[in-house]
Amino acid sequence: MSAPKLNIVPFVSVDHMMKLVLAVGIERFVTELADYIEDDFRRWELFDKTPRVASHSHDGVIELMPTSDGKLYGFKYVNGHPKNTRAGLQTVTAFGVLADVGSGYPMLLTEMTILTALRTAAMSAVAAKYLxxxxxxxxxxxxxxxxxxxxxxxxxxxxxxxxxxxxxxxxxxxxxxxxxxxxxxxxxxxxxxxxxxxxxxxxxxxxxxxxxxxxxxxxxxxxxxxxxxxxxxxxxxxxxxxxxxxxxxxxxxxxxxxxxxxxxxxxxxxxxxxxxxxxxxxxxxxxxxxxxxxxxxxxxGFAIEDFSALRYVRDKLRDTGLYEELDLLADPDEPRDLFGMLLRAEAAQAKAVVG
Amino acid sequence: MSAPKLNIVPFVSVDHMMKLVLAVGIERFVTELADYIEDDFRRWELFDKTPRVASHSHDGVIELMPTSDGKLYGFKYVNGHPKNTRAGLQTVTAFGVLADVGSGYPMLLTEMTILTALRTAAMSAVAAKYLxxxxxxxxxxxxxxxxxxxxxxxxxxxxxxxxxxxxxxxxxxxxxxxxxxxxxxxxxxxxxxxxxxxxxxxxxxxxxxxxxxxxxxxxxxxxxxxxxxxxxxxxxxxxxxxxxxxxxxxxxxxxxxxxxxxxxxxxxxxxxxxxxxxxxxxxxxxxxxxxxxxxxxxxxGFAIEDFSALRYVRDKLRDTGLYEELDLLADPDEPRDLFGMLLRAEAAQAKAVVG
CATH class of the missing domain: 3.40.50.720 (NAD(P)-binding Rossmann-like Domain)
Incomplete structure (x- = not known):
């Protein structure tokens, strides 16, 4: 049994997200994602809800959209810059993180430009199903x-x-x-x-x-x-x-x-x-x-929809392996010894030069 | 002249952050970082300031700390879970992002567990210099x-x-x-x-x-x-x-x-x-x-200090190259054609299978 790598956060790149969507199939992806959204909307009252935190500027807005169901925490970073298309850039780009409320440790980092397009469409279709x-x-x-x-x-x-x-x-x-x-x-x-x-x-x-x-x-x-x-x-x-x-x-x-x-x-x-x-x-x-x-x-667009999308992607990763491992979290052998981790890295460097 | 890779965001892993700190030297790193903090505190009134967005739970807190000077936007994700040490985890882990206000595009993703320890110490020392x-x-x-x-x-x-x-x-x-x-x-x-x-x-x-x-x-x-x-x-x-x-x-x-x-x-x-x-x-x-x-x-600890730290790390990367390239941003050739990017990825896959 290998020890869990505490420093590692799975990362879904744009390339991996495309592969994931194609492996699942676009129609099946939005349908399953819609089910996750419906599940989370049914337990709406459980969630920690707050309006998004927006930073407006002349050309657009950058927003953080956090929420939590008490066990998982998710947030999305998303911008909206209508002028971007003229410069060959996306109007909207996004990425997101899912984390464990118990430890505060991130569990997933993923692109969300493609994923937001999918969850927005899934959300619209869920609403239309009822309306x-x-x-x-x-x-x-x-x-x-x-x-x-x-x-x-x-x-x-x-x-x-x-x-x-x-x-x-x-x-x-x-x-x-x-x-x-x-x-x-x-x-x-x-x-x-x-x-x-x-x-x-x-x-x-x-x-x-x-x-x-x-x-x-x-x-x-x-x-x-x-x-x-x-x-x-x-x-x-x-x-x-x-x-x-x-x-x-x-x-x-x-x-x-x-x-x-x-x-x-x-x-x-x-x-x-x-x-x-x-x-x-x-x-x-x-x-x-x-x-x-x-x-x-x-x-x-509300944070809980992104939360559903993050949950869905995380569940899909187990089977597909379509992610990279990101060395995002400092993980000293002794948690109180962050400084010692630096010193040991220095010693390892010196040894590598000598050896 | 190679075109800028619009999909790429530089990423500083924990390993690269340690190498960066050691390459600069710990004392020089905190001293230079302190200068960035002082510079930003001198132009304090320019910043978009908001209290951190905290999600509290029984065992700890997960926070997002955004700020902007109108040209750059930064935020930090940070948790605080005192019980974590008993499970062999860090009490505090963090990562952060620096982005361009003009386009909303992220410019840097970096670990901030080590960086927060350094900026907190630099901030304390700056205060002591005056007090x-x-x-x-x-x-x-x-x-x-x-x-x-x-x-x-x-x-x-x-x-x-x-x-x-x-x-x-x-x-x-x-x-x-x-x-x-x-x-x-x-x-x-x-x-x-x-x-x-x-x-x-x-x-x-x-x-x-x-x-x-x-x-x-x-x-x-x-x-x-x-x-x-x-x-x-x-x-x-x-x-x-x-x-x-x-x-x-x-x-x-x-x-x-x-x-x-x-x-x-x-x-x-x-x-x-x-x-x-x-x-x-x-x-x-x-x-x-x-x-x-x-x-x-x-x-x-305030978001502007993290903003200073993100600025400092970004400036240091140019010389050291101590970062990876992360495929974080969807970048279709035609910005309005996100769906077409998916279809082209599918076609490329099919071709690879056939070929």
Whole structure:
């Protein structure tokens, strides 16, 4: 029996994450990840919840998103810099850590740029499972950037969407999206306007990236019975929907103290009624309750979703071995002797030079 | 000219950090690090300051400590679990990240268990430079665990301390400390009590680890003119000094909103006067002002000190090359095409199998 290497933290690189997603299969990955999210949303009350810790600057934001269920602790580092694409950089990059609450020791470090795209899509699809109209097959996908295909795949795997109506102000983004999704079982139409995209859609997903108040959807574009999955409005000053749509919708959110600052509902009064999605998933509150009801998932992304994703990746590593070992933690033979560890490293160096 | 590898983040492992410290030399490392801390304390007002984000549990705490000067962003993950030593684990482990505010991209990931020990010692010595009595040579060092030798070395390099009086409830810790410091130019006495250790000391450093209210120093042990460097009292419910000592001392702190919760002054009224150390370093407030004055640095550790340490390590890497390259950031050729990156990885895999 080999002793556990106390200094080592498993690390999932971008390359290993891609291999992991491909080994599992993208549809199965988001489906299993969605199950982890649902499990954690059912035990929502257990979690230590706090709004993300954001550091805003002129060009963007850097955030830390921690949470804990009392046994595990997770946090994500994530930035949002809309200008980055012009410099050939990602708008959003992320990495995360899962740690043991009992010892405080990190147990996993992983890239989370790809993983966040997957968990955001899984979260959207979980919400739609409870909120979208029965038998929904057609989704309008407005905003065809980095998140778009992940949304499509998750909605196919979890909700049964197989008809996509794409729209982006930049038509090359729509073509990229359609090309990437070719052969995956979708009937895809590229549309010339948002108005055209929403025609006949059961679900409208808005996932644009501009850091400003925008109106991707106006009131006349939203008919009765539709479910709106609003992903892109996710920080102060960034919204996608006209206020009148919000007033006609039943609104579902992740964590109200965060969504009231960051979500579409920053346009509404601070006491405007909303339903916490976990209450729906746990069976404490109704989801969709009528055919003509407009439901809106005002998603901003919450730490518990990242926690679920970190748990899922950790569980998958056992079987796949798709990780590296990172020498991240100082581990002297005698815990109080950190300085002595330095001295012994010095002695070992000297010996190596002599020998 | 090779293109910058946008997916790569330099990573300093524990092994590389030890090599870096030894290559620079421990005394020079803490001295140069102290200069970075002083530089950052002089421009204190520039920083985005927030109390650490703590997740407390029965056995300890996990904290995130972010800050930014508007150009760089840094944060540290650090735990504190006093029970860990009994399981052969470190009480405190840490790692940190430095990032570019303009793009949100991480620029450095580094172990910070060793680095925190060095920055804590450098910070203490910087404070003593302004607060300790002139010509101080003798320091009582109460608590001889993992931080003790680092304190000794920093006080020697920066303040001129060459006589140490060690005391720990566990005498084996004192012997470990004395052994590690042998041959480094100290006159060392191991004492049988705290009372004995403080005899003739110009500076008293308390650095014990119990997570509870303790009284390492009682009022009668502290004579006029002494500087107290209180390191161990650093979270709610954890203090080391009797309240009467605080009432006789002029108290200097890092960031009052944090220190009032975590420091020795949690024993005092919320409006008890304290001086912010940066004001002293910047020349806006006096440090030591008299021979009989008792000065107290009520240190809890603040994010700006970690930021200074991250800056210092980053600057040192350029010359030494003591780091690895971590594939941490997804970097698709086309930033909006994260999904396409996955598909291309799949195609590459298939080709490798065929070929």
């Amino acid at each position: 979208a109209p029965q038998g929904a097959r057609t989704m309008a996908l407005i905003g065809n950037g980095a998140q778009a295909e992940f949304q499509a795949v998750a909605f196919k795997a979890i909700v049964g969407i197989d008809r996509l109506r794409l729209y982006d102000v930049d038509s090359s983004a729509s073509r990229k999206c359609a090309k990437n999704l070719a052969g995956m079982g979708f009937d895809i139409v590229i549309c010339a306007s948002g108005q055209e995209a929403v025609e006949g859609a059961d679900i409208i997903t808005t996932v644009t990236a501009d850091k400003q108040y925008a109106t991707i959807l106006t009131d006349n574009m939203v008919g009765p019975g539709v479910h709106i999955n609003a992903i892109g409005g996710d920080c102060p000053g960034k919204t996608e929907l006209h206020r009148d749509i919000l007033l006609r919708s039943d609104i579902f959110v992740e964590f109200p103290p965060q969504t009231r600052i960051e979500g579409e509902i920053q346009q509404l009064a601070a006491d405007h009624p909303v339903t916490e999605l976990w209450q729906v998933i746990a069976g404490h509150a109704p989801g969709r309750s009528g055919e003509r009801q407009i439901t809106l998932f005002d998603s901003v | 300790a009595p002139q010509g101080a040579r003798t320091m009582a060092l109460i608590g001889n665990g993992a931080q003790a030798e680092f304190q000794a070395v920093a006080f020697k390099a920066i303040v001129g301390i060459d006589r140490l009086r060690l005391y720990d409830v566990d005498s084996s810790a004192s012997r470990k400390c004395a052994k590690n410091l042998a041959g480094m130019g100290f006159d060392i006495v191991i004492c049988a009590s705290g009372q004995e250790a403080v005899e003739g000391a110009d500076i008293i450093t308390t650095v014990t680890a119990d997570k509870q209210y303790a009284t390492i120093l009682t009022d009668n042990m502290v004579g006029p003119g002494v500087h107290i460097n209180a390191i161990g009292g650093d979270c709610p419910g954890k203090t080391e000094l009797h309240r009467d000592i605080l009432l006789r001392s002029d108290i200097f702190v890092e960031f009052p909103p944090q220190t009032r919760i975590e420091g020795e002054i949690q024993q005092l009224a919320a409006d008890h006067p304290v001086t912010e150390l940066w004001q002293v370093i910047a020349g806006h407030a006096p440090g030591r002002s008299g021979e009989r004055q008792i000065t107290l640095f009520d240190s809890v």
